[in-house]
Amino acid sequence: MLKEIAEHRGIKLIEIHPGDEYCKANGEDTYINHSFIAGQDEIELGIYDDPEKKIISFFHEVGHTMVPRRSIKRVKYDTYKCEALAWKYGLRLAKYYGIEFKRETKKWAKSQLNSYIDHDEREIRKNAIKG
Numbered sequence: 001m002l003k004e005i006a007e008h009r010g011i012k013l014i015e016i017h018p019g020d021e022y023c024k025a026n027g028e029d030t031y032i033n034h035s036f037i038a039g040q041d042e043i044e045l046g047i048y049d050d051p052e053k054k055i056i057s058f059f060h061e062v063g064h065t066m067v068p069r070r071s072i073k074r075v076k077y078d079t080y081k082c083e084a085l086a087w088k089y090g091l092r093l094a095k096y097y098g099i100e101f102k103r104e105t106k107k108w109a110k111s112q113l114n115s116y117i118d119h120d121e122r123e124i125r126k127n128a129i130k131g
Helices: 002-008 023-027 049-068 067-075 079-094 101-113 118-131
Strands: 012-015 037-039 042-045
Touching: 002 012, 002 049, 037 049, 042 049, 049 079, 049 101, 067 079, 079 101
Parallel strands: 012 042
Antiparallel strands: 037 042
């Protein structure tokens, strides 16, 4: 079903598997319970210990493709706010498809979002130290 949703939205879905070329290139740990969007049309769906986390992550990544540019501009490209928007749009899309998530999965998603609190400030500090 995820592949069909991705295709319908013009997104190439790459499902990462242990030991595949993506793991060899980027390290398998990179993909454990993590997914990525490349541009606006490719999702690398990671390796998850819980199938529901994989599905909610998929919708989050699709959410990135749905957030209007003007919304990103309005939040001044703040990473936390952009991630929050991607979760909002992605979860709305999941609901459209009749997909509901357990409370524990939504809590996990919230913790993923919260990992971006002060993200931009940390990056600025990290780059200043390197500078």
